[in-house]
Amino acid sequence: MDRIFSLDEARSLMPDVRAKVADLVALRADLAEISFDLADAGSSPLGGIPERKALEARIGEILLWFGDQGIELKGAAPILVDFPAELDDESVRLCxxxxxxxxxxxxxxxxxxxGRRPLPR
Structure with a gap:
């Protein structure tokens, strides 16, 4: 069965989520730059194909972390994460x-x- 988060559980993971997202943002930018440079000029100050493959592998590791936690990654630019939860006996995603x-x-x-709404107070 998929993980169902309480609001407290989801919020307790947010420091790790923010840290992983910060890493993803940097890696995403580097991957975009190196990929463009390699396609456009055949070389990049960030490296070549091995460095691009290393960036892809690091991104893959971070993406696996989200899945291992039961967190759904719904977008990459901007990064959007959902925590499966229940609110008033209804299936929701904390977003x-x-x-x-x-x-x-x-x-x-x-x-x-x-359908995003602010969480009730």
Whole structure:
């Protein structure tokens, strides 16, 4: 069975989530730059194909961490994560987007991001 988070459980993981996201943001930018440079000029100040493959592997490791925690990664630019949860006996996702300071939003599972609402106080 998939993990169901309480709000406290999800919030307790947020320092790790933010750290992993910070790493992903840096890796995402480096991968975009090295890929563009290699395609455009055949070389990059960031390295060559081995360095690009290493960036891809590091990104893959971080993505696995999210899955291992039961956290759903829904977007890469910006990074969007969902924590499966229940609110008032309804299946929801506690929703956080890169750059937000707190886990303060949710949406019904079947509605996705378009159904985002602030968490009740």
């Amino acid at each position: 956080w987007v890169e750059g937000e300071t707190d886990l303060a939003w949710y949406h019904r599972t079947e509605l996705g991001f378009a």
